[in-house]
Amino acid sequence: MKREYKLFIQDIKECIEQIDEFLGNMTLEEFKADEKTSSAVVRKIEIIGEATKxxxxxxxxxxKELPWSDMARMRDKIIHSYFIVDYEVVWKTIKERLPEIKPRIDTILKELENQTNKKK
Incomplete structure (x- = not known):
């Protein structure tokens, strides 16, 4: 059975929230030094990319207000050849792009929920 697309949008929202939770008040230097957190964040970015696709x-x-193509390519942007992660790019993504994306995802989910409720 094929998974409903709304669930992929929900996955994106949850990943963004989890990234926020993982980071707390970390600095870039703390993030780069904390292998568990940085690995978890990179994994969530990969999931966002796959969910978007x-x-x-x-x-x-x-x-169209969401940068869908950029979101789908997030993984490719942060992971270079031989799986070398560019943590500067990861940090910029999570600090600049994700805060722009999350409210838009929330709006989409609310609209989809309202559409579902109207059909009932």
């Missing part, structure tokens, strides 16, 4: 094209077109 599973959102149907018509939904991505409907909500």
């Amino acid at each position: 599973n959102v149907p094209k018509e939904i991505r077109q409907k909500y």
